[in-house]
Structure formats: structure tokens, C-alpha cells
Amino acid sequence: MSLGSSYHVGRSAPGPQPAGPLPPVRAATPLGLPLLGAALGHLVVLGLICVVFVRTYPGQWLDGLLLPRAERGGGYEQQTVLVGPSKTVLAAFGSPVLLAVLLGAVLLVGLLGRRLLAGVVGIGMVLTAVVVAGAVKSMLPRSDFQIESSTTHNSFPSGHVAAATALLLAFMLVLPGWARRWLAVPGAVGVSVIASATMIAGWHRFSDALGGVLLGVALFCLAAAALAGWRRDADPGGVTGPRGGQDSGTLWRGLIEGAVGLVVLVWALLVVGPGLDASVQRGTLVAIIAATGLTLLSVVSVVFLVRSADFVGPMHSRHRAQPEPAVNIRDGGTAQG
Structure with missing residues (x-):
């Protein structure tokens, strides 16, 4: 029976019907969860290093073995020709003008790339690292075990x-x-240079330098997790984790680039290593190599974790979505918009 319409009652509107059940779609993993896990892991390691090297006898002894105190004056400044260059590096990096320029560069790059919020978060991350490091150094007591190569002055973690x-x-x-x-990789090497300079100049112990790296990485993971969560709320489908086959090519490219970076790093160590070995004591050399390797591992791992993320501000449509026109069924006619 019909009602003057071209469509019959009891029948569905004509149109393409699916040939079969749709294949299951694997949901993308939110990036915030692994970032929070990475932040928690770095904070746990940071706490363990603090407990071991600041509050236990073996940890303080190991710090003193790697960077022994000077026989004259009792300071930790190492007896090497690299003391002068190290102090120059630290003075340059500690310049308020240079820091302001670098922070301004972060904000400018974020503004040009539509990542202004990420730039603001990055600046806050740097300031937070300085404040937290200073607060921990001033409040954390250092146990006195009467170790000849150690002092009760706490310098954990390194603010620089x-x-x-x-x-x-x-x-x-x-x-x-x-x-x-x-x-x-070049940036991690630069951080390693600053960490090495703090140890050579006697400003910080090995554990202090390692604690500074872990603190900075943990703050980055928290900041990136917050940005990833905001990005998904503001623009659904924005920041997600690895996405199956599409990400396999990126994974292989990342592995190749990592291998190339590793070859370059080994070559640089072979070139710089002999001169460094002749300039510093064996314990200082071990501390520099260990700090450099752990810095590279920590930085590269979290950068690899966010390889598929882009913290660009959400795109807003210029026009609001228009409602779909109602279907008008006329007598004897067809469906019209």
C-alpha cells in the first residue's frame, strides 16, 4: 500500500547497503598514559638515586671515588686543564641574557608553528626545573658518615x-x-657538556648531574602528557599513540636515524676520548662517560615516545556546521532536499 509517495510503507529507503560486517578498527592509544608512566618511572629513579647517593655510605663513597676532593682547599674542583673552559661554559649558560634569549626562542618557535600553548608550557617547565632543584637542595639534608672524600653540603640535584x-x-x-x-642527539650532547662542566669545575657531584637530567625529563613527560590530554579534548583525534601500519615506516626511519646518530657519537668519542683521557683522572672520565650515556638514553627515549605527537593548536572551522536539510516527500514525487 502506498500513500501517494514513491516509497512504500514498510520498506527502508533505497541506498547502498554494506556487503558485509565492517572490519574491526584498532583504537589509537592515548599518548598521555605512556607519558605519565615515563614520568613516574623517572621520578622513582630520581628518588632512588637521591636515597642511595645522599643518604647512604656506599653512595657517598662512590661519588667521592668518581670525583675526589682536591688535596688542597678541600673543594671538588678537578685538577685538569679543562677547569677554565668548564667555568667559561657554566658562566655563559648561567647568563640571564642568554637564558632569556633561549626562552624567547622557544616562545617564538611555538608562535610561528601554531604551538603557542606548548611554548608557554615549555617556558614554565624550565622555570619549574630551576625552582624545584633549588628547593630540594636547600631542604634535603645530607647524611654525615665521616667519609673523607665527602662533605655534608647537599648539592643534589644540579640546577644547571x-x-x-x-x-x-x-x-x-x-x-x-x-x-x-x-x-x-646534538641537544643531549650539549646537556652532557654542561653536566661534565659542573663536575670538572667542582660545582656538582656525579649523582647531582644525573639527578638534574632525571628531573628535567620527568617534568617534560608531565608537560607533554598534559598537552596531549588537552589536545584530545580540544580536537578529538589529535594526539594519539602509534597507529599500526602507518607508524611502521616512521619506526624504521627512526631506527635508521638512531643508528646513524650512534655511529656519529661513537666516532666523536673516539676522537675526543684520547684527549679527554689524558686531561682528567680516571674517575672523572668514568663519571663524564656515564653521565653522557645516561643523558643520551633518557632524552632520546622520551623524544622517541612522542615521535608521532604534534602539539599544534586545534583547528577551528570558520563556518559552523549547517544542519542537514529535512527530507520533503511530496505526493507522487520523490525525496527532495
């Missing part, structure tokens, strides 16, 4: 190293993925 790590990772928030990959 924490600020350098956070500054490098602040650029990772405002740069696109391809630029992050090329900046990660």
Missing part, C-alpha cells in the same frame, strides 16, 4: 643540568617531529 635538560625538551614541545629527531 636540570635547566639545560628542560630547555632542550622545551624545544621538543614546539618543534615538528622531523626537527625533534635531528635536535635530540
